[in-house]
Amino acid sequence: MISSGSLASIHRYPVKSMMGEALESVQMTRIGLMGDRAYALCDAETGKVVSAKNPLKWPNIFTYHACFTKPFVAGSDVPPVRVTLPDGSSALSSSPDFAPKLSTTLGRSVSLLSTPPQNPELEEYWPDMEELSNRNVVTDEKIPEGTFFDLGTLHLLTTSTLVCLGELNPQSRFESRRFRPNLIVDTGDSRGFVENDWVGKTLSIGPDVRIHVTGPCPRCVMTTLAQGDLPKDPAILKTAAKYNQARVGVYASVVQTGRLSVGDPVTILN
Numbered sequence: 001m002i003s004s005g006s007l008a009s010i011h012r013y014p015v016k017s018m019m020g021e022a023l024e025s026v027q028m029t030r031i032g033l034m035g036d037r038a039y040a041l042c043d044a045e046t047g048k049v050v051s052a053k054n055p056l057k058w059p060n061i062f063t064y065h066a067c068f069t070k071p072f073v074a075g076s077d078v079p080p081v082r083v084t085l086p087d088g089s090s091a092l093s094s095s096p097d098f099a100p101k102l103s104t105t106l107g108r109s110v111s112l113l114s115t116p117p118q119n120p121e122l123e124e125y126w127p128d129m130e131e132l133s134n135r136n137v138v139t140d141e142k143i144p145e146g147t148f149f150d151l152g153t154l155h156l157l158t159t160s161t162l163v164c165l166g167e168l169n170p171q172s173r174f175e176s177r178r179f180r181p182n183l184i185v186d187t188g189d190s191r192g193f194v195e196n197d198w199v200g201k202t203l204s205i206g207p208d209v210r211i212h213v214t215g216p217c218p219r220c221v222m223t224t225l226a227q228g229d230l231p232k233d234p235a236i237l238k239t240a241a242k243y244n245q246a247r248v249g250v251y252a253s254v255v256q257t258g259r260l261s262v263g264d265p266v267t268i269l270n
Helices: 098-106 159-168 192-198 235-244
Strands: 003-011 021-024 024-030 038-041 065-068 081-082 091-092 108-115 121-126 135-142 154-158 183-186 202-205 209-218 246-257 258-261 265-268
Touching: 003 024, 003 258, 021 065, 065 246, 091 098, 154 159, 154 192, 154 209, 159 183, 159 192, 159 235, 159 246, 192 209, 192 258, 209 258, 235 246
Parallel strands: 154 183
Antiparallel strands: 003 021, 003 183, 003 265, 024 258, 038 108, 065 081, 081 091, 121 135, 154 246, 202 209, 202 265, 209 246
16 A cells, blocks of 8 residues: 545535535545535536536536535435525525526526436537647547446546646646535645656545546646636646646545545555
8 A cells, every 4th residue: 555645625516517616524435525526407408418618608607606505325315505696696406497597697598407317428528729639629429327426426636737737837827726625635745747657556535435447537628718816828738738738636436435524634555
């Protein structure tokens, strides 16, 4: 066993592509953090899942914040969410006014989904960057069946990667919220893209949870978008593409469920 650091923070996103919640503790299930991406919006015109991956259509989705109205309990119905809108008002998912209110503010007709549709898809815009294989085009992307996740159900990011990117491009702000991880691992004095070496390995987090790192996390235009006090910054994606094949963080699957808490030790088992 090799100590890799400790769990610095935990993040859950109740509604896909909206801002979410920072947690001190949460249950890890077979499909990731309990309640993560429990809901998604659906574009009434196309039937596709609403995603910040297409900012041409959903330019301000990162100004919406979602949180559960009560604790998420295993075996119970998914709790309602309260969404704070850009103007500071809120909408409750259990209210009949929820979808009309969000449709008005988003400028497109949407509905709220708690069950993924068959063959779910989303739209992804590829900016015109020479570092990318697709340029200035919108593509249709498949979503894993039965989920609202893009590729993996659990996303990890290390502090060493954020520090490394900041050193490579000091003019940009490489803050964790740009990358929407579930778990941030404090790797102390380690240098470089540490989690790249975790692919194919099993990690323990705290006394119970075990996860298997399945692969790197390819990044997209979402990382460049403005959110809160972070400005729009195409150099975020350009830097990741130049120095790490546009990869930031890793995806993982859950091997053993249990309770996670901030401060839990993270250890490489094999």
